[in-house]
Amino acid sequence: xxxxxxKKDRKMKFSVLVLxxxxxxxxxxxxxxxxxxxxxxxxxxxxxHRDFTKAADTMIxxxxxxxxxxxxxxxxxxxxxxxxxxxTMQRIDTSQLTAKIRRDLLNSGRCIMTTAVGTQQDALNIxxxxxxxxxxxxxxxxxxxxxxxxPDLSLAGKIFQRNIRLDNGDQQVEYYFTxxxxxxxxxxxxWEDEVTMGKxxxxxxxxx
Amino acid sequence: xxxxxxxxxALFVLTGCMSSKLDKFDDKMSSGEYLDAKDYxxxxxxxxxxxxxxxxxxxxxxxxxxxxxxxxxxxxxYIAARSxxxxxxxxxxxxxxxxxxxxxxxxGEVYDGILINTYKALNFMFLQNWDLARVELxxxxxxxxxxxxxxxxxIQEQEEEARKKGFGIDVSKVMKRPELQRMSGxxxxxxxxxxxxxxxxxxxxxxxxxxGDSERLRQTQNRLLAMTHSKHLQKDLSTQDAWTxxxxxxxxxxxxxxxxxxFPVGIFSGLIREMDNLSIVSIAIPKLQDIPAAxxxxxxxxxxxxxxxxxDKIIHAEYSxxxxxxxxxxxxxxxxxxxxxxxxxxxxxHTTAFFVGLLQAASTQADxxxxxxxxxxxxxxxxxxxxxxxxxxxxxxxxAETKGNSFLFFKVSRGGHVSSHALVLD
Numbered sequence: 001x002x003x004x005x006x007k008k009d010r011k012m013k014f015s016v017l018v019l020x021x022x023x024x025x026x027x028x029x030x031x032x033x034x035x036x037x038x039x040x041x042x043x044x045x046x047x048x049h050r051d052f053t054k055a056a057d058t059m060i061x062x063x064x065x066x067x068x069x070x071x072x073x074x075x076x077x078x079x080x081x082x083x084x085x086x087x088t089m090q091r092i093d094t095s096q097l098t099a100k101i102r103r104d105l106l107n108s109g110r111c112i113m114t115t116a117v118g119t120q121q122d123a124l125n126i127x128x129x130x131x132x133x134x135x136x137x138x139x140x141x142x143x144x145x146x147x148x149x150x151p152d153l154s155l156a157g158k159i160f161q162r163n164i165r166l167d168n169g170d171q172q173v174e175y176y177f178t179x180x181x182x183x184x185x186x187x188x189x190x191w192e193d194e195v196t197m198g199k200x201x202x203x204x205x206x207x208x
Numbered sequence: 209x210x211x212x213x214x215x216x217x218a219l220f221v222l223t224g225c226m227s228s229k230l231d232k233f234d235d236k237m238s239s240g241e242y243l244d245a246k247d248y249x250x251x252x253x254x255x256x257x258x259x260x261x262x263x264x265x266x267x268x269x270x271x272x273x274x275x276x277x278x279x280x281x282x283x284x285x286y287i288a289a290r291s292x293x294x295x296x297x298x299x300x301x302x303x304x305x306x307x308x309x310x311x312x313x314x315x316g317e318v319y320d321g322i323l324i325n326t327y328k329a330l331n332f333m334f335l336q337n338w339d340l341a342r343v344e345l346x347x348x349x350x351x352x353x354x355x356x357x358x359x360x361x362x363i364q365e366q367e368e369e370a371r372k373k374g375f376g377i378d379v380s381k382v383m384k385r386p387e388l389q390r391m392s393g394x395x396x397x398x399x400x401x402x403x404x405x406x407x408x409x410x411x412x413x414x415x416x417x418x419x420g421d422s423e424r425l426r427q428t429q430n431r432l433l434a435m436t437h438s439k440h441l442q443k444d445l446s447t448q449d450a451w452t453x454x455x456x457x458x459x460x461x462x463x464x465x466x467x468x469x470x471f472p473v474g475i476f477s478g479l480i481r482e483m484d485n486l487s488i489v490s491i492a493i494p495k496l497q498d499i500p501a502a503x504x505x506x507x508x509x510x511x512x513x514x515x516x517x518x519x520d521k522i523i524h525a526e527y528s529x530x531x532x533x534x535x536x537x538x539x540x541x542x543x544x545x546x547x548x549x550x551x552x553x554x555x556x557x558h559t560t561a562f563f564v565g566l567l568q569a570a571s572t573q574a575d576x577x578x579x580x581x582x583x584x585x586x587x588x589x590x591x592x593x594x595x596x597x598x599x600x601x602x603x604x605x606x607x608a609e610t611k612g613n614s615f616l617f618f619k620v621s622r623g624g625h626v627s628s629h630a631l632v633l634d
Contacts, residue, residue, distance in 0.1 A: 085418070086339055089346045158420070163350055165357060203357070205291035208347060 045173055045199050045207040046090050047159075055177040055195045056100040060108075068181055068191035069110040077111045079181075080118035080151035088161035088175065089208045095120065097159070097177070116148045153190070154182045163207060171203040227465075230580050233261055234460065237581055240625030242269035245581075256285040257314040257577055264327070264581030268619050270629050272331040279328045286324060289315035314577045317530075318355045318400060319522055322348055323582060326405050329412070333615070334631050338416045345412060348405045355400035379532040382471065382539070388531065391495075396518065396525035397435050404517040404586050406432040410441075411453050415613055415633035438514035440590040450593040450634075452610040454508050459501030459584030460622040461519050466574040467495035471539070489546065491538040494574040496527050501584050502624030503600040508589035517586040542572065584622075598626070 034041065039050055063069065071077055081102060084094040098120060102113050115122040125148065131137045157179040164172045174196060181191040201207075229252065236245035242265045249262035263278035329344035383392055397403060406428050413425040433441050445451050470490050498520060506513045593610040598618050606626040608616055612634040619627050 085420075086343060087346065089343060089350055091340060091343055161346070163353065165354070169357070169361070202291075203354075206287050206347070206350070206354075 043199060045201045047088070047092060047175060047197075049096070051175065051197055052096045053100065055197070056097055056104065058195045059177065059179050059193055060101060060104045062193040063105070063179075063181070063191055064108055064110060066191050069108075076109075077152045078114050078149050079105065079111045079153045079155055080114050080184075081120045082154045082156035082182075083119055084156070084179075085158040088159055089163075089206070090161070091208075092159065094159065097157075101155070101179075111153070114149060114151050117151060118154070151184060154184055156180055156182065161207075165203060166200070169203045170200060171207065173199045173201075173207050175199075227576050230463070230576075230578070233265075234463075234580050234622070237265060237268070238460070238621050238623035238625070240621050240623070240627060242266070242627075243271075246271075255313055256282055256289060256316055257579065259285060260316075260320065260324070260579045261581050263324075264579070267327055267331060268581075268621075268627070270334075270627075272334045276328055276331045276335075279324055279331070283324050283328075286316045286321055289313060290321070316579070317523075317526055318351075318358055319402065319519075319526055319582075320579050322351045322355065322400075322402050322405060323579075325351060326402070326408060329408055330617075333408075333412065334629065336631075338412075341412060341416075345405070345409050349409070352401050352405060379536055382535055383532060387469075388535075391524075392528050392531055394521075394525045394528040396521040400526075401431075401435065402517055402522055403432055403435045406435070407455070407516055407586075407588060411615055411633070432516075436514060436516045436588075438516060438588055440511075440514050440588055443590055445590065450610075450612045450614070452591055452593045452596055452614040452616050452630075453633075454513070454589040454591060454596060454598070454616045454618065455516075456506055456513060456587040456589075456598065456618045456620060457583045458503065458506075458587060458620045460499045461578070461580065461582040461584055462496040462498045462523055463580060464494035464574070464576040464578050465497045466492050466576060468492050489539075489542055490572070491535075491542050492572045492574040493534050493538050494576050496524060499584065499622060501620075501622060503605070503620055505600060506587055506589075506605075506620075507599045509591045509595075509597055511589055511591065513587040513589045515585055516588040519582055519586070520584055523582075538574075545572070583619075598628075 036049060069077060081098055084098055086092050086094055102120065105111055106113055116125045129143055131142045132139070157177070160176040160178070162174045162176070164174070166172055175198075177195040177197070179193055180189050182188065183190050233245055233248055236242075236248060245265035246262050246269065249258045249265060252258040252261075259278055259282040263275050263282055266275035266278055325344045325348035329341045329348060332338070332341035332344060383389065409428050410425065410432055413421045413428065417425060429441070432438070468490055469492075593612060593614055595607060596610055596616055597607040598605045605620065605624075606618060606628050608628045608630050610616055610630055610632075612632050615631040615633055617629045617631075
């Protein structure tokens with residue numbers, strides 16, 4: 001009788017534990033889709049997609065408004081993407097910034113981007129030329145030598161971060177996005193701009 | 209009251225015997241069994257302390273990718289633990305006060321944070337991921353900047369917390385005791401800087417930086433030189449020749465041991481009626497114990513090396529700064545436990561009070577946890593690339609062949625086990 005009661009008690013305790021466990025498990029936040037074009041969530045100290053979009057938009061506008069992309073003979077410049085140096089404390093994939101810039105520049109119709117050289121290459125440019133040695137391919141359809149177009153301009157940049165401690169113990173993080181267009185023939189910079197972004201938040205934790 | 213007793217007992221059981229676990233891990237590191245040390249650490253609690261130990265052991269074994277995966281996990285835990293102060297975390301405060309610091313998760317030291325990012329940078333360099341190495345060096349630099357503010361705030365928070373509980377503890381009065389005085393005011397390098405970070409940054413910028421980094425390189429090199437007075441750094445490194453930067457990681461950092469101290473009740477400026485019948489109170493705090501190294505002097509290709517980062521000194525300086533906070537916490541804990549014992553004695557009789565007293569004595573333990581895989585010191589030599597020989601007191605400890613500008617990392621364990629890893633910087 002006593003044994004039976006202990007068993008029943010244990011069963012009851014176990015059921016309560018399982019129930020509490022299930023309740024706790026169901027208490028987590030729900031997953032939500034976000035509108036990447038209109039994300040109104042709280043700002044973060046690190047860089048998020050909104051910062052990259054804002055920086056890229058501002059830079060493109062500045063570049064297109066300048067005369068840098070106006071070629072004297074009316075044709076279009078060939079632009080190669082060079083290095084975008086990440087000098088921040090964030091593990092950023094800088095292609096987040098350059099992909100949008102490349103797309104917007106191409107869509108503007110003011111220049112052509114090359115994927116044959118630079119930091120964002122299409123490996124098939126070289127791979128396709130290796131088919132010259134293959135008997136399996138119709139050699140008339142294989143790219144001839146001397147067809148690749150060399151770039152006229154190079155687009156390089158840097159993202160830099162500076163953290164400052166404020167008197168009230170908070171910290172201010174400043175991000176500097178710098179882009180520069182160089183004429184590869186002369187080595188002269190023909191356009192340059194900088195977008196800065198500031199964030200202020202708790203000083204208790206690291207900003208990454 | 210029963211619940212309180214259960215709570216105290218449960219926390220006490222969780223405390224465990226940290227010191228012997230650290231001893232076992234340290235012994236494996238000392239004999240160069242780095243993968244065994246990693247496995248041992250990974251079988252322990254998945255907390256910050258053991259993740260750090262596993263990450264360091266994996267780095268020593270030359271498993272850089274895995275080491276960084278572990279360091280990433282450790283850094284997430286370190287950030288989470290540091291984003292809230294102990295004083296504002298009510299459960300932690302309760303556990304610390306009722307048991308001891310061991311009852312709450314290890315939250316890491318300031319130098320731990322700096323070394324996490326420095327070792328991640330080193331791992332990324334060995335993995336030839338130069339972009340992420342730069343990110344980690346920037347983080348290490350920022351951690352050094354933030355370190356200076358940390359202790360002032362932490363000590364202030366703990367004093368406020370003590371006042372809120374009704375005790376005014378004059379820590380400066382406590383610190384006047386000669387044995388504590390000897391441990392205070394120790395300085396290592398200015399502003400919490402660890403020159404190791406600057407050294408890795410110089411190596412990185414010199415060989416992987418671009419023209420835009422030249423001013424940063426010049427400044428970092430000057431700062432490093434001012435701190436270390438290294439003769440090797442003053443060499444004229446002609447670009448015609450290939451050079452090898454030899455970094456020697458030597459020995460083991462100081463461990464923390466328990467130290468019991470007796471104080472007169474008079475140190476409490478607030479009137480604590482329950483302590484009237486006591487004349488002396490005891491607390492247990494951690495004290496640093498230096499660990500002798502197998503070798504203290506090194507020679508690389510016939511040239512004496514330069515000591516570039518003295519971890520013993522850095523750890524003593526950090527302990528010295530945190531000592532007032534450690535004392536405040538231990539005194540508050542002791543006072544509350546004494547009051548609880550007194551009240552229980554009045555309400556439940558002397559037998560219950562006796563058992564609570566036993567628990568109090570047993571739970572008064574110093575927090576001796578520490579990331580013990582950190583070395584005692586780091587040494588530097590810059591020599592022409594080729595055959596690089598490391599010797600000490602005339603005996604050959606290890607040698608390696610380097611080609612082109614290189615980075616050669618020697619690890620000399622506490623027990624004298626030597627391993628090396630080379631990286632081409634060109």
